[in-house]
Amino acid sequence: MSLTTESATVGFIGIGVMGKSMARHLMDGGYKVHVYTRTAEKAAELVSQGALWEDSVSSLAAKCNVVFTIVGFPPDVEEVYLGEGGLLKNMQSGGYVVDMTTSRPDLAARIFDEAQKAGISALDAPVSGGDVGAREARLSIMVGGEKEVFDKVLPLFELMGKNIVYQGKAGAGQHTKMCNQIAIAAGMMGVCESLAYAKKAGLDPVTVLKSIESGAAGSWSLSNLAPRIIKDDFAPGFFVKHFIKDMTIAIESADAMSLEVPGLKLARQLYEKVAAEGGSESGTQALFKLYT
């Protein structure tokens, strides 16, 4: 049986630009939602709308039987789940934990194992779709863990996303997200080099897009980020610093599997240069600046 508004007391940890919208959709779906985030004022708006503030992960854990997390980096995930004051040490057995942070697949597998020992069901469920996807409840959610657990949590995922796919055992959600980021990474070099070439050759980039974006060179990045580049708009969207985090996880994970990923490695190297030149807080389209 699925979780319902009667059977679930929901916790949400990590009220950033993504988490805020996602938690609100759960509230709008009729769930009682307890919230915790490191910087309390980020949760103020949600609390004014009826979310219940908790002072710590452990107090939230004690009150909730379904907890979603979307925090920053893998060490944050590790602390929230496996720390002394973390979820697994402080939740009742029989509960559910769902990490929606983009994080390490091997950490997701480790959390799954530790959760199981505590009688808790864990899913890894990173998302794509960005702040707009979160706001409009149109996220793509890629889920790893046990299929029965996925089925139980599905009604809650459906409040947050549209394209919700069970990908396999623990870690499979994170691995799928890595596939997503890997496809984007090298693709961004293609988009930026193509536009830089157009400018250098004296072409009008807008007219070039008319010729190329609907054919074999077409991509989400070309249609959505190239127009921003042309307008000198380097605002995030998706932060360079977060993309570097994701690429680093993907590279470490590929290395661990003895998979060569030269395109991904080159892309990370270029993005690290973007960051070194002050672009960490820019959108990923800022890669273009390296070429000019």
Added chain:
Amino acid sequence: MSLTTESATVGFIGIGVMGKSMARHLMDGGYKVHVYTRTAEKAAELVSQGALWEDSVSSLAAKCNVVFTIVGFPPDVEEVYLGEGGLLKNMQSGGYVVDMTTSRPDLAARIFDEAQKAGISALDAPVSGGDVGAREARLSIMVGGEKEVFDKVLPLFELMGKNIVYQGKAGAGQHTKMCNQIAIAAGMMGVCESLAYAKKAGLDPVTVLKSIESGAAGSWSLSNLAPRIIKDDFAPGFFVKHFIKDMTIAIESADAMSLEVPGLKLARQLYEKVAAEGGSESGTQALFKLYT
């Protein structure tokens, strides 16, 4: 005034998999079409349908006032246009020549200049869309040269393509095609590395595509070539050997403009490895094999 079936006697040089369909669309549009191609039997079908066979470029040139070419490599273009028996030395002044080969932008500019001296109007008009696009008259045609000449030839382009865009002065069509190939090149590394990662991680690649192809990782290559890779289908599509030719032109052209294109250079290096391992005649999706 545009060229009409009365005012134009059309020549078509290069009856390969692309040229055959393109010439036939011109014939279907009511134009009388003279054809020449190096291997005569490739033109037999068109001739049986009413095309007029010519034994050489020069005899075709003497009879036609609008000549389209789509041949193999830049040296072929050079010979067909600038050789002793070539178009510019053998056509009447007042004629039109249109090179639809993917070729060097600087060669296109040189042909334009030489044509002008002979009183001939030249366009560079490479295409994308492949054999299917050619067959269905849905090619994207990227055109460089004089705008008035483009306008005159447009009715003939419209018989062959759908997305026909004037990109600027001589060479601009070729430069635009380079932008197209550059965007594809690095993108193909992304697609292949993403799929290779999925397989290594034990994911089902078809299920991974469900999660990622409609979002920010989405691309024509991911939607059209990844499914072929998954089915072990490495047939062309677009030949590795031709893609290497195009990337080489793009790199030389970028070098000449002092533009760094590390993603493109890495992609060519990998594709040269694919060719060295016997994959020249495969489709571009054969890049995947390097990763496994």
